[in-house]
Amino acid sequence: ASRTVLISGCSSGIGLELAVQLAHDPRQRYQVVATMRDLGKKESLEAAAREALGQTLTVAQLDVCSDESVARCLSCIPGGEVDVLVNNAGMGMVGPLEGISIAAMQNVFDTNFFGAVRLVKAVLPSMKRRRQGHIVVVSSVMGLQGVMFNDVYAASKFALEGFFESLAIQLLQFNIFISLVEPGPVATEFEGKLLAQVSTAEFPGTDAGTLHYFQDFYLPASRELFRSVGQSPQDVAQAIVKIISMARPPLRRQTNSRYSPLTLLKAVDPSGHLYVRTTHSLLFRWPRLLNLGLRCLGCL
Ligand code: NAD
Known part of the structure; x- marks a missing residue:
């Protein structure tokens, strides 16, 4: 029997690619429920799904920030039984925190963190009853690791890591697996949306020095x-397809080996000194070295 896979945020990017790749599985192992907040944006997904549409892929409305929307979506799935849940919906936020309102920050947490928690709460009782399931995040x-001027976004992803690592321990008792997928930069609408956001934002109340560091150091870097180490959404989706097909999926998986020199800086020095000092120097003292180093990594 095929496994029902529910994916959030499928109107673009990684979610769209993943839905299409799973729906085209040569062994037809998956029934994909590809969801999006705004069904008005379903055209690209439907075009990419081709003959799988209505067969191994159905499109459904789901706003991860709404309890009613989650309940309505699950009520359309036979028995409400989801075998694999992929929490993909998310949004970015960059800029000096002095110029960002608390309400805007809360919106990022509502989407990236509580959106995933809301879906998990909805599917978990059935997964526990059936003693099976896989939750991909x-x-x-x-x-x-934190990145300059991404304070709130990084915090929302750290929150996911702590929440799901904690849950993973309990859920082993129920034969339910958790997988946190950690891409580096991915060439999707994500970056464009962010750049559009910052080009019109004024970050009121931010001092000139901080704005200078943001605009003239952070943004070009x-x-x-x-450009140098960005991955395609197809690549990331492929990595997730592989994880979903595993009998014993890993708790964590980084998808971009060209980015791993940067994640290693934190892993090898638990004091945090090496990562913070090195990235600080690369950004502020030797920006040319950063560009050169990343280009070299991009060629590997
Ligand atoms: P994207 O902007 O193309 O996709 C994000 C999707 O989430 C969009 O379809 C958007 O409509 C949807 N979404 C936002 N709020 C929603 C809500 N309330 N309910 C339902 N859907 C909602 O960008 P992407 O790169 O494909 O992002 C997918 C995931 O990958 C995100 O969680 C993002 O944080 C993560 N990620 C992206 C990158 C990157 O560089 N692009 C890197 C690492 C991780």
């Missing part, structure tokens, strides 16, 4: 990072 390398 699209986290980020920023769930493992970030663009360079996407």
Whole structure:
């Protein structure tokens, strides 16, 4: 029998690619419920799904920030039984925190953190009853280490990491697996949406020095990072497909080996000194070295 896979945030990017790849599984192992907040945006997904549409893939409305929307979506799935839940919906936030309202920060947590928690609460009772299930969470390398001017986004991904690592221990008792997937930069609408956001934002109340560091140091370095080591959403989706097919899926999986020199800086020095000092120096003292280093990594 095929496994029912529910994915959030499928109108674009990683979610769209993952839904399409799973629906086209040559062995037809999956029934994909590809969900999105706004069904008006379903055209690209339906075009990419082709003949799988209505067969191994159905499109459904789901806003991860709404209890009613989650309940309505699950009520359309036979028995409400989800075998694999992929928490993919998410949003970014960059900029100096002095210029960002608490309400805007809470919106990021509502989507990235509580959105995933809401879905898990909804599917968990049935998974526990059936003693089976797999919960995949699209986290980020920023769930493992902070990045300048991404304070709130990184915090929302750290929250996911702590929540799901804690849950993973209990759920082993129920034969339910958790997998946190940690991509580096991915070339999706994500970066474009962020850049559009910052091009119109004024970050009121932020001092000139901080704005200078954001605009003249962080933004160019970030663009360079996407250009040099950015991964395609297809690549990330492929990594997730592999994890979903495993009998014993891992708790954590980084998808981009070209980014791992940066994550290693934290892993090898638990004091945190090496990661913070090195990235600080690369950004502020030797920005050219950062670009060069990343380009070299991009060529490997
Ligand atoms: P994307 O912007 O193309 O996709 C995000 C999707 O989430 C969109 O379809 C958006 O409509 C949806 N979404 C936002 N709020 C929602 C809500 N309330 N309810 C339902 N859907 C909602 O970008 P992406 O890169 O494909 O992002 C997917 C995931 O990957 C996110 O969790 C993101 O944090 C993570 N990620 C992205 C990158 C990157 O560089 N692009 C890197 C690491 C992790």
